[in-house]
Amino acid sequence: MSHQQTDAIRIQTARTNEMEHSTPMFLTSSFCFDNAEEMRAAFADESDDNIYSRFSNPSVQEFTDKMVALEGAEAGYATASGMSAVSGSFMALLKQGDHLLACNSIFGSTHTVIAKYLPKFGIEQSYVSANATEAEWRAAIRPNTKMIYLETPTNPGLEILDMSMIGRIAKEHGIIFNVDNCFATPVNQLPIQHGADLVVHSATKWLDGQGRVLGGVVVGRKDLIKEIYLFCRSTGPALSPFNAWVLSKSLETLDVRMERHASNALYIAQQLENHPAINTLRYPFLASHPHHAIAIQQMKNGGGIVCFELKGGIEAGRKFLDALKMLSLTANLGDTRSIASHPASTTHAKLSEAERQAVNITPGLIRISVGLENKEDILNDILQALG
Numbered sequence: 001m002s003h004q005q006t007d008a009i010r011i012q013t014a015r016t017n018e019m020e021h022s023t024p025m026f027l028t029s030s031f032c033f034d035n036a037e038e039m040r041a042a043f044a045d046e047s048d049d050n051i052y053s054r055f056s057n058p059s060v061q062e063f064t065d066k067m068v069a070l071e072g073a074e075a076g077y078a079t080a081s082g083m084s085a086v087s088g089s090f091m092a093l094l095k096q097g098d099h100l101l102a103c104n105s106i107f108g109s110t111h112t113v114i115a116k117y118l119p120k121f122g123i124e125q126s127y128v129s130a131n132a133t134e135a136e137w138r139a140a141i142r143p144n145t146k147m148i149y150l151e152t153p154t155n156p157g158l159e160i161l162d163m164s165m166i167g168r169i170a171k172e173h174g175i176i177f178n179v180d181n182c183f184a185t186p187v188n189q190l191p192i193q194h195g196a197d198l199v200v201h202s203a204t205k206w207l208d209g210q211g212r213v214l215g216g217v218v219v220g221r222k223d224l225i226k227e228i229y230l231f232c233r234s235t236g237p238a239l240s241p242f243n244a245w246v247l248s249k250s251l252e253t254l255d256v257r258m259e260r261h262a263s264n265a266l267y268i269a270q271q272l273e274n275h276p277a278i279n280t281l282r283y284p285f286l287a288s289h290p291h292h293a294i295a296i297q298q299m300k301n302g303g304g305i306v307c308f309e310l311k312g313g314i315e316a317g318r319k320f321l322d323a324l325k326m327l328s329l330t331a332n333l334g335d336t337r338s339i340a341s342h343p344a345s346t347t348h349a350k351l352s353e354a355e356r357q358a359v360n361i362t363p364g365l366i367r368i369s370v371g372l373e374n375k376e377d378i379l380n381d382i383l384q385a386l387g
């Protein structure tokens with residue numbers, strides 16, 4: 001068994017006759033057969049030969065194999081976006097009459113899938129708070145609960161959920177435990193070691209890390225991945241081989257990038273924690289974080305996101321964004337470039353004040369995705385904008 005960093009660099013499609021060093025890109029929609037018998041056998045699932053890139057593709061497989069190795073999973077399937085990984089994991093495994101239990105602090109589009117689309121197919125859903133106790137999680141389980149779904153750290157509240165505690169409850173009840181590991185990445189935490197059966201990712205964020213392509217992946221138990229694969233190969237959210245090639249190359253630098261993102265973020269968090277323009281600041285590896293004890297148990301570092309609440313609410317938030325000179329105003333996160341966002345006036349503007357309050361999105365909340373620029377330059381831009 002090699003180490004995670006080595007797998008992310010050395011797992012590669014078998015070398016072709018051209019003897020390339022860097023991985024080739026298999027930009028092809030279909031694959032050829034030497035004769036009718038080989039083609040028949042492939043279609044009959046008697047061989048592993050590639051048929052069509054909606055089913056499988058070597059570039060996509062290489063990215064998937066790396067993610068399987070990094071997460072310590074049995075199998076995986078890569079998808080066109082994080083949302084197709086999330087929704088594929090729901091649609092392939094839940095049926096009419098099943099119940100999905102989720103943490104309420106989740107990515108906006110995931111909330112839309114759960115609250116709007118699952119009920120259309122007769123799938124029940126309910127939420128628990130990110131601060132729920134073990135007793136509250138247990139009380140939320142129904143006889144027909146089929147899956148528990150959560151993100152940790154949450155977006156943008158940065159709450160940390162105790163994966164071992166929830167994984168134990170899921171195991172006791174034979175419930176599929178599905179974790180969105182987008183914010184932490186496998187460099188920082190391994191949900192499968194805490195009882196997760198499935199791990200989903202938006203590869204668009206830290207895995208790409210340079211804001212170039214969309215992608216997603218689900219890894220986990222072989223029997224569950226098989227169902228997700230069969231669903232996706234028929235419904236069609238296949239990852240483009242070009243995007244897979246980009247993502248596979250990105251994974252070669254994931255470990256060093258995440259280390260720097262986290263050390264820059266910790267520095268920014270420490271420097272801003274007591275700033276007079278800031279009410280409260282959240283970073284999982286600061287002792288002031290309400291879930292600090294769980295964070296240091298299940299995470300290697302605090303990650304690359306820092307959130308703070310400006311005094312002066314929504315107007316202060318907008319003014320802060322307008323005063324930034326270097327940080328980008330953009331919807332993405334997990335980029336080499338530092339990004340600032342103001343959820344109350346943008347991504348979460350459609351929610352009511354009460355709904356925002358329930359998931360800790362206060363009017364003055366600012367989320368910083370800390371990039372790889374020099375940490376003093378990032379800090380100085382934030383400081384001048386606060387002033």
Ligand SMILES: *Cc1c(COP(=O)(O)O)cnc(C)c1O
Pocket residue numbers: 081082083084086107110151155180182183201202203204205214215216
């Ligand atoms: C962005 C994101 C997603 C969705 O991924 P896309 O690649 O945009 O489809 C899902 N979960 C989390 C936590 C995210 O940040």
